Amino acid sequence: MVLTGDQVALLSQLLDQALPLDKDGRERWLRALSPEYQALEPALRQALLSAGAGASVTLPTSEGAGDLSVMALGLRAGQRIGPYQLVRELGAGGMAVVWLAQRAGEASGREVALKLPLMSRLRRDLAGRFARECDILAKLEHPNIARMYEAGVSADGLPYLALEYVEGKPLTSWCDAHQLGLRERLELFLQVLDAVHYAHGRQVVHRDLKPSNLLVTSWGQVRLLDFGVGKMLADGQDVVRTDLTQVYGRMLTPDYASPEQLQGTVISAASDIYALGVVLYELLVGERPYRRKSESSPVPLEQAIKVAQIRKPSTQVQATAAATRATTREKLVRRLRGDLDAIVLKALAKHPKDRYSSAVAFSSDVKRYLNGDRVEADSDRPTVRFGRFLERHPFSTATTVTLIAAAIELTAQNQNDWAHAVHAYVDQVAARTATLFSRWRSDEPTKRPH
Incomplete structure (x- = not known):
C-alpha cells in the first residue's frame, strides 16, 4: 500500500489512540474505525503488529515522501543510540518513543529523556542540517523549559533528541x-x-x-x-x-x-x-x-x-x-x-x-x-466595573452614600414627607450596596490584593 505524506500524518494520529490498548482492545478499535479511515486499516494493522512483536516494519510511501521506517519500536534496555545507552522506556505515541538514557560508559552520567521518531529515517544528506537546527533550538534556556542538550543521528540513521529528564x-x-x-x-x-x-x-x-x-x-x-x-x-x-x-x-x-x-x-x-x-x-x-x-x-x-x-x-x-x-x-x-x-x-x-x-x-x-x-x-460590562469599584473602594463608597443622605436631609427640612421618603430610599441603596459587596467578597476564598 502506498501512502501520501498526509496519510502518514493521519496514521500517526490514529496510532496515538491505538498503541495504549491491549491486543483485544486494538482489534475492537480497528473494527470500529470510521468509514473515512478504512483505507488505512491495512497499514494500521501492520504497524500495530510490529509494535506488539517489537519488530521493524517499512511502510511504502509515495515518491518524495521519504523513508518512513517504523524503526524505534524494537528498542531494548542496554541498547546504544549514538553516545547514549537506553535504560527504560518512558512512553510512546504515534509520533515518537521516549526512553530514559545515560551516556554510555558513565556510571554516574547525566540521565536524559531520549526522544526517537517512530516513523522517520533521516536521509543522510539532511543529517548535518538537522543537527545544526537542533543546536539553535537547544539555546532555549529558561527555568520553566526542559532543555534540549543535543541532537544527532545514530550509526544506522536513527535521529534522536537528548532532552532534560524531568520528574x-x-x-x-x-x-x-x-x-x-x-x-x-x-x-x-x-x-x-x-x-x-x-x-x-x-x-x-x-x-x-x-x-x-x-x-x-x-x-x-x-x-x-x-x-x-x-x-x-x-x-x-x-x-x-x-x-x-x-x-x-x-x-x-x-x-x-x-x-x-x-x-x-x-x-x-x-x-x-x-x-x-x-x-x-x-x-x-x-x-x-x-x-x-x-x-x-x-x-x-x-x-x-x-x-x-x-x-x-x-x-x-x-x-x-x-x-x-x-x-x-x-x-x-x-x-x-x-x-x-x-x-x-x-x-x-x-x-x-x-x-x-x-x-x-x-x-x-x-x-x-x-x-x-x-x-x-x-x-465593557458595567456590572463588572461596578463590582470591581466596590472591591477597590469599599470605604469611600460607604462614605459617599452617607454624605448624600446627609445632604438630602439638610436641604429637605421643610419637606418632611418628601425627605423621609428619599432618606428611606438612600438607606435601601446603602443596604443593597453593603450586601452586594459582602457577596462579592464571599466568593473569594482568599483576599485579592490590589
Missing part, C-alpha cells in the same frame, strides 16, 4: 492531586505563559501544548517539554517548514489543536495561545471545551473545534471538579462567571486575530484578574 506530573493532575484552588492554579499557569512568551520571542512555536507536556515538579515548578520539535517562525510570523519538522511531521493533539492547525493553514504564535486556552479551561473546570464522542474517530471533534460555539467554563462545572478545587460548585460557578469566562473565551477565539496578541498579553489579563482589576477580555 513530575502533568499540570492538571498535579493541581487535582493537591486540591489547589483557582488562585494557585492560575499562578502555576502564569509560569507556563512566561515560558511560552520567552520561546515565542526567540521565534519558536511549540505546536503541541497540553498538560502532559507541562510537568510540575515536586517543588511546584512547571517545566515545558518538547520545544525541541517545535517550529521556527519567519519574519512574517508564519511557520517555516524545516528539516526538523519534516522529520517529526504534523505534531498536534486534536483535543488541544487550534482551528488553523486542523485546517492545515498558516500556524503562528496564536496557535499556541489557543492550546493554552484549552489547558486553562481544563485547569479551571476539569473539562475540555469539546468532548470527543468517539475515540475511534477524531473527525467530529475536529469539526466542532472548527465551527462549534464554545461553552463558557462556568456552565460546565461539576461538583466533583469543585471539590478538587477546595470549594463548592456554586462558589466555583460564581468565580468563573464573568472575568474568567471572558479570559478563556478570548484565548479560544476561532480566528487567530481575535485571540490575545501574545502570551504576555494573556498573562497580563490573568494577573489583572488576580489583582482584582478590570480584565481586558471583558472590559
